[in-house]
Amino acid sequence: MAADRHENRPESGSDRRPGPGRAVYGISVAAELTGMGAHSLRLYEQHGLVTPARSAGGTRRYSDNDLARLERIGALTEQGFNLIAISRILELEDTNTELRDSNAALTSERDRLRDDQNSQ
Numbered sequence: 001m002a003a004d005r006h007e008n009r010p011e012s013g014s015d016r017r018p019g020p021g022r023a024v025y026g027i028s029v030a031a032e033l034t035g036m037g038a039h040s041l042r043l044y045e046q047h048g049l050v051t052p053a054r055s056a057g058g059t060r061r062y063s064d065n066d067l068a069r070l071e072r073i074g075a076l077t078e079q080g081f082n083l084i085a086i087s088r089i090l091e092l093e094d095t096n097t098e099l100r101d102s103n104a105a106l107t108s109e110r111d112r113l114r115d116d117q118n119s120q
Helices: 027-034 038-046 064-078 083-118
Strands: none
Touching: 027 038, 027 064, 038 064, 064 083
């Protein structure tokens, strides 16, 4: 009896979407999903606002994280910010996120050390 061709498929109901950091979308799909033109995506990359991954053949591949960043760029553009201002805003937002993550890790470590000290 031949093996069922569906054996290796994930169970129904399982999440088959890639993780938010996995670059899977080509530029035309990313452009469609964000409502932007492919030329705009290339321009944003040229200005360092987004850095899509590249396939072995050099094709741009966008992740869900990249798409979220592109949507943020679009929102800032609609508010009238130029690309230099957008670059600075994104840089500050990224730094703020890193600082929040670091602060949360330090707070967690502090709490763990206090718990260890109190249990002795």
